[in-house]
Amino acid sequence: MRYIAIATLTAVLAAAATIGSASAAPPWQGYSITYFDAAGEVVGGATANCGGQYLSWGEHTEVFEKRTWICD
Numbered sequence: 001m002r003y004i005a006i007a008t009l010t011a012v013l014a015a016a017a018t019i020g021s022a023s024a025a026p027p028w029q030g031y032s033i034t035y036f037d038a039a040g041e042v043v044g045g046a047t048a049n050c051g052g053q054y055l056s057w058g059e060h061t062e063v064f065e066k067r068t069w070i071c072d
Contacts, residue, residue: 031068035061
């Protein structure tokens with residue numbers, strides 16, 4: 001069961017990496033990125049909030065999930 005969950009997570013993350021981009025968001029959007037290693041473990045992240053502050057930690061990999069939101 002754990003193998004299926006990891007395989008599914010890896011496939012989803014790979015698809016997200018090809019669809020999304022780690023580039024900067026437009027001024028009216030904030031974003032957060034979570035980076036994963038080949039095993040699907042979180043190894044880093046980045047956030048750009050609506051106030052213009054940027055925070056980055058850990059490793060940046062080719063497998064990531066990016067979430068964006070509209071700033072008020």
